Amino acid sequence: MPLEIGDKVPSIEVKLMTATGPEDFDFADYVASGLSVIFCLPAAFSTTCHNNHLPGYIANKSAFDGLGVNRVACLSVNDHFVMSAWAEQTGALGVIDMVADGNGELAVAMKSEVDARGAGMGTRFTRCAYIIKDGIVQQVFVETARGSTAQTGADNLLEALKEQLAA
Numbered sequence: 001m002p003l004e005i006g007d008k009v010p011s012i013e014v015k016l017m018t019a020t021g022p023e024d025f026d027f028a029d030y031v032a033s034g035l036s037v038i039f040c041l042p043a044a045f046s047t048t049c050h051n052n053h054l055p056g057y058i059a060n061k062s063a064f065d066g067l068g069v070n071r072v073a074c075l076s077v078n079d080h081f082v083m084s085a086w087a088e089q090t091g092a093l094g095v096i097d098m099v100a101d102g103n104g105e106l107a108v109a110m111k112s113e114v115d116a117r118g119a120g121m122g123t124r125f126t127r128c129a130y131i132i133k134d135g136i137v138q139q140v141f142v143e144t145a146r147g148s149t150a151q152t153g154a155d156n157l158l159e160a161l162k163e164q165l166a167a
Helices: 047-059 061-066 080-090 105-109 154-166
Strands: 013-018 021-026 035-041 071-076 097-100 113-115 123-125 128-133 136-142
Touching: 013 080, 021 080, 035 047, 035 154, 047 061, 047 071, 047 080, 047 154, 061 154, 071 123, 080 097, 105 123, 128 154, 136 154
Parallel strands: 035 071, 071 097
Antiparallel strands: 013 021, 013 097, 035 128, 113 123, 128 136
């Protein structure tokens, strides 16, 4: 099971893609203050991730900003070369924070890993998403249907944020 509501985000070093190249940073420090929307996916360039998951967040970035979200990040167990190329090709660079968890250490620490060795892909993130405030998990979303982004897509997280802010 992924991190649960009330859990603190783990301290793991990963890489953030920037216009000047990858930057090492501690993920717990990254989400330590403010409101964060984090979506995790199995693989850059894969069909669902590339065609359905990431594009919704790019298209809705201003809506997240309007709800007071400080950062929207895409996490994947890919190396920083792949994440950088994917960010550039999709127009995500500078819009969505693209985070490379090359060794899968953050995926495991967040209890959000899936064993994809059967497909030759090793450990990957499962398709999930989090709303995090000041480093603490507020909401968790996990896909139950293969190839779906109904639970973890931008539209669902926008609705969840609206409900959370209205409460």
